[in-house]
Amino acid sequence: MIVKIIPATKNSASFPAVGYNTGKMDKNKGELMKVSGFGSLEALQHWRPEDYRNYLKAVSATNKAVKLPQFHAVISAEGKSHDKHQLTEIATQWLAAMGYGDQPYLLVFHKDTKNNHLHIVTTRVNKQGKKINDSFENLRAQKHLNQILGIDEKHSAKQDIAKALSYAYSTKAQFMMILESQGYTLKEENGKMAVIKFGHKQDEIDLQQLSFSAAKPERASQLKAIFKKYAAIYDTALLQKPLPNRQNIKAYTSDFAAYLKEKHGLELLFHASGDKPPYGYSVIDHAGKAVFKGSEIMALKELLTVRATGKTPVEEKVWQEKDHDKDTKAYYAALLKAALYNYPDLAQGLRHQGLDLLFDGEAFFLADEHGDFYMNASELLNEKQYSYMVRQFGQFSELQTEVEQQQVTVNIANDVDDEAIHGRKRRRNKNR
Helix, strand or coil, X not given: CEEEEECCCCCHHHCHHHHHHHHHHHCCCEEEEEEECCHHHHHCCCCCHHHHHHHHHHHXXXXXXXXXXXXXXXXXXXXXXXXXXXXXXXXXXXXHHXXXXXXXXXXXXXXXXXXXXXXXXXXXXXXXXXECCCCCHHHHHHHHHHHHHCCCHHHHHHHHHHHHHCCECCXXXXXXXXXXXXXXXXXXXXXXXXXXXXXXXXXXXXXXXXXXXXXXXXXXXXXXXXXXXXXXCCCCCCEEEEECCEEEEEEEECHHHHHHHHHHCEEEEEECCCCCCCCEEEEEECCCCEEEEHHHHCXXXXXXXXXXXXXXXXXXXXXXXXXXXXXXXXXXXXXXXXXXXXXXXXXXXXXXXXXXXXECCCCEEEEEHHHCEEEEHHHCCCHHHHHHHHHXXXXXHHHHHHHHHCCCCCCCCCCCCHHHHHCCCCCEECCC
């Protein structure tokens, strides 16, 4: 189950989510499950969307400083695993945990997709004119949902730690980057490293567990080729952007860095001191399970001076299935299972494993461009696992469609690889 807080748009003050959801109800695609905190309006037998919208606007008007007061979220179940009543109870508990329990809110169940889901509409301003706390709300949103559902976050942390320990890293700092890239905070004390997420310690690592080793030189050569090829296509100029849920801290990125992360499972972490420009960078190679100093691949000065042409390769990639030995199949099957079960969502797992899930209109294919691997995913998973993968694919696709219908530009879950989760339609050579 996932929760998504939909970012407010410039017309948020008019509470467009009310009309969107009542529109679903008018088409018999939605059902009003609960009305709470609206006072006398709750007793109306024949109510209008304007009634609730005006009430929310009136409450919001008590704090002029809040320009985008609408709070709109979606809780989506996997398939029909939770019915409308269960989702309503979960949403009620979740709102209380997020600080919205006493707010005026509407809960609307949508029944027009394969995955049952429920929309939540309320205001960020309470009846005392104070803004509801929104600090780290995306982290808190999933954390509280996990707690309500009884999901063991500590177990997930153990799996992430085990995977990080399997990477090739030459320093403690490089090892820490691997877990930090997955949203963990690390604190060292007395020979131990506390692993923190959602504001709580999930586990700890004995520093003696760290095993330092250099990444394979041949992999570095492959990355150099990738850098040279795509730095000439995508702009390498650095831009600053706030880190998710850490608005006072900014990180550096670029079109080039975004492309490598999205398509090749390569994260570029730029290192800077204060407000000064970056003095270096590191590369986390999730596909090759290694960490490199950026200078081992391409010097920062050289990278930043490459002039992008913006011209993409004209020839489209043609995928061709090949025969792979047993060990290769087992290796990629393990990567796909890790992506499927060891991450908050399938898209993050695919990206971190350096994989693409491609859909040709008939079946799903797992691809790893760097490993020259392309195979029907059904040959790597058993029937139960493959069905689960397809359901995960469908769940995120539906939720993305929901968001697009409201003309909101947003990714489903933080840092979701849209192409990975929606499936790129690639031409492939079907000749065996």
